[in-house]
Amino acid sequence: MTESETHHFSAHETPADCDVLIVGAGLVGATLALRLRNSGLRVGLLDKSELTGTTAASVSEPRDALDNTEQPPKFDPRVVALTAQSQQLLEHVGVWQKLKQSRHCPYTQMRVWEQDGTGEVEFDASEIHEPALGTIIENGLIVGALHARIADCLIEQARSVNPWLTLFMGRGVLKLEQRQEKGRPLSRLHCDDGSLVSAPLIIAADGGNSRLRDLAGFETREWDYGQKAIVTTIRTRLPHDRTALQRFLTTGPLAFLPLAEAADTPQGHYCSIVWSADDPCADELMAGDEYAFNARLSRAMEGAFGGVEWSDTRYVFPLRQRHAKRYVERNVVLVGDAAHTIHPLAGQGVNLGMLDVVALAEELEAGAAARRFPEDPLILSRYQRRRIGPNLAMMGMMEGFKRGFGEQSLAVRWLRNVGLSSVNRFGPLRKALARKALGI
Numbered sequence: 001m002t003e004s005e006t007h008h009f010s011a012h013e014t015p016a017d018c019d020v021l022i023v024g025a026g027l028v029g030a031t032l033a034l035r036l037r038n039s040g041l042r043v044g045l046l047d048k049s050e051l052t053g054t055t056a057a058s059v060s061e062p063r064d065a066l067d068n069t070e071q072p073p074k075f076d077p078r079v080v081a082l083t084a085q086s087q088q089l090l091e092h093v094g095v096w097q098k099l100k101q102s103r104h105c106p107y108t109q110m111r112v113w114e115q116d117g118t119g120e121v122e123f124d125a126s127e128i129h130e131p132a133l134g135t136i137i138e139n140g141l142i143v144g145a146l147h148a149r150i151a152d153c154l155i156e157q158a159r160s161v162n163p164w165l166t167l168f169m170g171r172g173v174l175k176l177e178q179r180q181e182k183g184r185p186l187s188r189l190h191c192d193d194g195s196l197v198s199a200p201l202i203i204a205a206d207g208g209n210s211r212l213r214d215l216a217g218f219e220t221r222e223w224d225y226g227q228k229a230i231v232t233t234i235r236t237r238l239p240h241d242r243t244a245l246q247r248f249l250t251t252g253p254l255a256f257l258p259l260a261e262a263a264d265t266p267q268g269h270y271c272s273i274v275w276s277a278d279d280p281c282a283d284e285l286m287a288g289d290e291y292a293f294n295a296r297l298s299r300a301m302e303g304a305f306g307g308v309e310w311s312d313t314r315y316v317f318p319l320r321q322r323h324a325k326r327y328v329e330r331n332v333v334l335v336g337d338a339a340h341t342i343h344p345l346a347g348q349g350v351n352l353g354m355l356d357v358v359a360l361a362e363e364l365e366a367g368a369a370a371r372r373f374p375e376d377p378l379i380l381s382r383y384q385r386r387r388i389g390p391n392l393a394m395m396g397m398m399e400g401f402k403r404g405f406g407e408q409s410l411a412v413r414w415l416r417n418v419g420l421s422s423v424n425r426f427g428p429l430r431k432a433l434a435r436k437a438l439g440i
Contacts, residue, residue: 016186018044018166019374020364021199023173023189023212025051027080027139028336028353029205030146034093035361037153037164040368046168046189046197051147052140072270075103075233076138077315079257079272081244083134083439086354095145102141105260105268106132107244114248123434133244133438136257136272168197176202176215178330185331185375201375202332203360208322210338216329222322227252228282229344230275232314233259234297237306239269245304252276254300271305273297274344276319286316319343323395327384331375335360340391351439352391359386 020036022029025047033045082090090096110133113120125133150165157163168191175190188198204212213220240258247254254275261268275297277285285293290311298307322341327334336353360383367379 016198016200018042018199020201021046022203022205024206027142027350028357031093032357034149035357039365041374042164044166044168044199046171048172050169052144072310073261075259076140077231078139079136080139080350081134081136083351085439086351089354089358095149098145102263103260104135104137105258105266106135107242107258108132109243112246115250128431128434173211187331200331204334204338205336206338208337208341213334213338216332218329219325220322222320225319227276227278227319228316229319230282230285230314230316232273233312234271234273234308235269235310237309239267240271240305242266247301249300251278251281286314327388328380333380342395348394352394356387359383
């Protein structure tokens with residue numbers, strides 16, 4: 001489809017800055033912007049921050065990779081466990097090759113067990129004839145690579161008569177104004193720098209505490225878990241052998257996610273941890289010094305990887321489940337955490353957001369090919385139908401895991417152990433679960 005053809009149905013017929021305005025240039029929003037590159041739509045990307053000055057290449061090596069000092073590498077405390085589907089999307093938008101040149105750890109094994117009892121499950125990529133069960137990579141590396149690709153696109157389109165991408169960076173949203181213009185809906189965002197940005201379709205990708213979701217009047221179902229998640233980076237005495245660990249404690253799940261120490265070295269002694277603990281336990285863990293925290297962490301993981309030798313600064317955030325009752329209100333659409341946030345015990349939050357990106361982009365592209373306006377209710381309702389069911393199913397599964405492993409009655413504990421052991425013994429089911437987690 002040529003540029004002259006595609007803009008026949010675009011926002012040029014209204015006083016809009018773009019056809020589609022994405023609010024939020026984080027992992028999901030930036031990916032969506034790049035995914036819409038060949039849609040024939042003029043895309044706007046708005047964020048309260050500027051594009052990061054960090055590229056994947058510039059942070060691909062730890063700060064001590066070229067010397068022999070004892071200074072630990074500096075990792076982003078936020079990491080993502082990417083499925084094969086998410087990796088394919090990042091490859092489609094042109095950033096995966098660059099990310100493969102940065103620190104990333106394709107993990108090949110995963111062990112899951114609980115505190116009370118002997119039940120456990122072990123997954124191995126070789127059983128399903130895959131090179132890995134997933135890839136652990138730092139959030140900052142992905143966002144940096146996405147922003148670098150966006151910067152490249154701006155350079156590439158500089159000579160274009162009809163550029164497809166416009167950035168509105170360094171602007172926070174204060175107010176949403178919705179009206180009709182020439183028979184079409186038009187939303188105008190009033191920004192904190194005094195500017196106005198308008199589009200017939202607004203996509204909220206501004207995270208779990210979405211300002212735009214609230215301004216557009218979306219209703220949500222949400223509740224606190226009474227838990228907090230502690231995240232940090234640790235170094236263990238023995239190498240992790242590209243193995244992810246998850247142990248269900250009486251106070252909440254604890255995960256060790258293996259990290260690569262350099263771009264070409266997936267092996268290493270560093271892990272990112274996510275310790276989801278009941279509020280009193282989390283407060284106690286945060287109050288202790290590094291030595292006490294490391295000792296308690298080693299005990300909680302039964303000395304896995306030889307125990308914890310060092311841990312970085314700890315960060316904590318409350319855990320809250322939230323799901324929008326609808327993903328579409330008039331001409332505003334929710335994607336990613338703006339639409340749904342789930343318990344981090346399975347690390348599926350970002351992957352669900354990436355599936356939102358694929359579904360919405362495909363529906364917008366199909367609508368463009370059929371000469372439909374991007375805000376057409378038919379297009380948006382198709383996106384909602386494709387994603388709301390699978391997202392609710394995953395949220396329900398995570399809620400079941402959380403409640404099931406939080407119950408401490410003898411009968412339930414016995415059932416958990418029997419269930420884990422049965423899954424581990426029954427190869428076909430174990431392989432099916434591994435494929436499901438990988439997204440294949």
